[in-house]
Amino acid sequence: MTRIRRLLIANRGEIAARVVRTCSRLGIESVLAASDADLESLPARLADRVVRLGPAAASASYLDPDAVVQAAVAVGADAVHPGYGFLSENPSLARACAAAGIVFVGPTPESLEAVGDKLKARSHALAAGLPVVPGGEAVDLAGARAVAAEVGYPLLVKAVGGGGGRGMKLVRDPADLAHTLDLAVSEAAAAFGDPRVYLERFVSSGRHVEVQILGDGSTAVALGDRDCSVQRRYQKLFEEAPAPLISDALRAAMAEAALKLAAHLGYRGLGTVELLVDRERDTFYFLEMNARIQVEHPVTEMITGLDLVAEQLAVAEGQPLRIRQEDVVLTGHAVECRINAEDWAHAFRPSPGRIARVVLPVGEGLRVDTHVQGGSVVPPFYDSLLAKLIVHGTDRADALDRARAALDLLRIDGVTTTVPVHRALLADAEFAAGGVDTTFFERFLEAQNLVGVR
Amino acid sequence: MELTPDDVRDVLRVLDSSGLDELHLELADLSLTVRREGAAEWTAEQQVLRAPVLESSSAPVAAGTAPVQTQVGEGLVAVRPPLLGTFYRAPQPGSPPFVDVGDRVDEDTVVGVVETMKMMTPVHAGVRGTVVEFRTGNGEFAEADAVLLVVEPSVGRGGGPAQ
Numbered sequence: 001m002t003r004i005r006r007l008l009i010a011n012r013g014e015i016a017a018r019v020v021r022t023c024s025r026l027g028i029e030s031v032l033a034a035s036d037a038d039l040e041s042l043p044a045r046l047a048d049r050v051v052r053l054g055p056a057a058a059s060a061s062y063l064d065p066d067a068v069v070q071a072a073v074a075v076g077a078d079a080v081h082p083g084y085g086f087l088s089e090n091p092s093l094a095r096a097c098a099a100a101g102i103v104f105v106g107p108t109p110e111s112l113e114a115v116g117d118k119l120k121a122r123s124h125a126l127a128a129g130l131p132v133v134p135g136g137e138a139v140d141l142a143g144a145r146a147v148a149a150e151v152g153y154p155l156l157v158k159a160v161g162g163g164g165g166r167g168m169k170l171v172r173d174p175a176d177l178a179h180t181l182d183l184a185v186s187e188a189a190a191a192f193g194d195p196r197v198y199l200e201r202f203v204s205s206g207r208h209v210e211v212q213i214l215g216d217g218s219t220a221v222a223l224g225d226r227d228c229s230v231q232r233r234y235q236k237l238f239e240e241a242p243a244p245l246i247s248d249a250l251r252a253a254m255a256e257a258a259l260k261l262a263a264h265l266g267y268r269g270l271g272t273v274e275l276l277v278d279r280e281r282d283t284f285y286f287l288e289m290n291a292r293i294q295v296e297h298p299v300t301e302m303i304t305g306l307d308l309v310a311e312q313l314a315v316a317e318g319q320p321l322r323i324r325q326e327d328v329v330l331t332g333h334a335v336e337c338r339i340n341a342e343d344w345a346h347a348f349r350p351s352p353g354r355i356a357r358v359v360l361p362v363g364e365g366l367r368v369d370t371h372v373q374g375g376s377v378v379p380p381f382y383d384s385l386l387a388k389l390i391v392h393g394t395d396r397a398d399a400l401d402r403a404r405a406a407l408d409l410l411r412i413d414g415v416t417t418t419v420p421v422h423r424a425l426l427a428d429a430e431f432a433a434g435g436v437d438t439t440f441f442e443r444f445l446e447a448q449n450l451v452g453v454r
Numbered sequence: 455m456e457l458t459p460d461d462v463r464d465v466l467r468v469l470d471s472s473g474l475d476e477l478h479l480e481l482a483d484l485s486l487t488v489r490r491e492g493a494a495e496w497t498a499e500q501q502v503l504r505a506p507v508l509e510s511s512s513a514p515v516a517a518g519t520a521p522v523q524t525q526v527g528e529g530l531v532a533v534r535p536p537l538l539g540t541f542y543r544a545p546q547p548g549s550p551p552f553v554d555v556g557d558r559v560d561e562d563t564v565v566g567v568v569e570t571m572k573m574m575t576p577v578h579a580g581v582r583g584t585v586v587e588f589r590t591g592n593g594e595f596a597e598a599d600a601v602l603l604v605v606e607p608s609v610g611r612g613g614g615p616a617q
Contacts, residue, residue, distance in 0.1 A: 039506060042502060045505065046502060049508075052508070057540070057593075075509060190549060341571065348573075349575075350537065358500075359497050359499050360497060360500075373500065374501055380539050380540075384573075405495060
């Protein structure tokens with residue numbers, strides 16, 4: 001067992017500031033590995049020390065495993081926290097850390113490989129006894145026709161190397177299968193360097209619900225679920241926990257499924273099992289597993305009272321789980337609004353620039369995770385997430401009420417933000433009723449444009 | 455270094471019982487203003503003043519920033535990015551470029567893409583003519599006023615250069 005005393009944070013933005021906060025609380029020295037664009041950032045001011053990772057371009061800094069390991073060795077870090085995105089699920093970084101005698105705060109390279117490839121993840125899920133969306137690999141046209149006969153139409157052709165909505169094509173008519181398959185294979189080869197595709201049943205009304213798990217390699221606990229169905233182009237905008245309007249039986253079955261997968265993998269670390277809830281059939285399917293901390297983890301922290309980063313560090317040290325399943329008590333309802341530097345009035349155009357002023361709501365049940373303050377520069381090189389407003393209420397209606405009030409107080413001046421989108425979203429009746437599917441938000445946006453509310 | 459949400463809540467508890475509407479704290483590394491907003495709500499404006507403690511061995515290598523030429527010759531038209539970002543000349547790594555020097559373009563021809571905050575925006579030529587020069591290379595960062603490429607407008611039947 002390695003005691004983590006000095007942690008290299010190989011990430012940026014709000015998650016870097018978030019990890020620093022837990023380090024300060026636990027008395028762990030935090031060293032931020034920052035690109036040239038981030039050397040003066042708020043996380044750099046909050047961390048105990050800063051080490052330069054490389055140039056602004058992510059490919060030469062946050063995405064370079066060698067640069068990360070060199071930085072960790074240079075500062076004498078005994079562990080690396082990869083955050084989310086970037087190298088967080090990269091088995092080479094996990095291996096390189098192990099080779100350098102440094103703890104990688106994440107699952108084993110084997111687990112990362114098992115869930116990193118969509119087809120492998122699917123076969124592990126099947127082996128663990130999870131329901132998956134009916135489908136299978138399409139090696140050639142004959143194989144594809146055989147799979148399609150089982151799956152039925154409409155169906156999706158998905159690139160094995162794709163993700164985040166990229167590399168997906170809808171086929172409504174059997175006559176279009178051959179043509180779409182050809183196109184999908186060549187596009188997948190060009191876009192992902194991997195021509196493999198598979199077919200999947202198209203669920204016309206699905207919700208994105210996910211189960212948070214934490215494992216120590218031999219035992220795992222489920223820490224409740226989250227609903228992330230409010231999405232635009234597969235990017236989440238709003239998340240909540242627990243997922244609303246789910247029957248107790250379905251909720252229990254989802255948690256059990258996530259734990260079966262964790263047990264099958266002998267999973268160690270924080271992980272999220274993403275599920276597709278089929279609203280018409282009132283059932284669920286395994287989608288994928290994210291082997292890292294998620295952007296939306298704070299809603300789970302709010303309703304469980306846990307510090308997930310602290311638990312993540314503990315299991316990375318080799319400690320056994322400190323929480324038993326029967327200790328996990330979910331209290332109230334929590335919601336999260338992602339506030340991005342984007343202009344929704346112009347097709348969510350990115351809005352990098354200098355922040356003039358940041359005023360945040362404070363009080364019981366309110367939390368804002370951010371990496372900007374007055375004077376901060378939001379560089380154009382990375383994603384547009386500025387802040388997350390997280391609100392805890394006694395129930396969903398209370399959380400939404402408090403989120404509306406908090407949004408009215410929150411000010412991030414100097415760049416265009418998505419705060420107005422959240423105001424409009426929280427005023428929408430269908431959304432307020434709960435349980436919207438993943439097609440809701442695009443419909444909502446169209447309606448907003450029609451009535452001209454901005 | 456930073457006041458945690460718990461610290462700020464402690465401050466709020468004191469303020470709530472005091473009847474004060476605003477508190478301003480100035481510390482060596484931090485300034486904080488807490489304000490009452492309406493009946494029971496509060497905002498905080500926090501400024502972390504502490505300078506980053508950069509490992510001395512890891513100062514950034516002074517990038518040799520070449521003087522950016524933002525002007526083009528008389529009679530030529532500059533194609534600039536729709537917004538600042540990283541310029542790519544091809545739709546995917548390894549695929550052929552959208553256009554090359556000598557290619558003819560019209561107003562709507564896509565001549566590249568700009569990546570800003572992980573979002574791709576197509577660059578249109580905006581003018582009818584012939585590409586004569588690339589000023590920004592593939593994968594290079596372009597400021598909003600940068601010249602990506604230069605087009606020599608065609609004159610005559612098409613009605614002359616747009617713009």
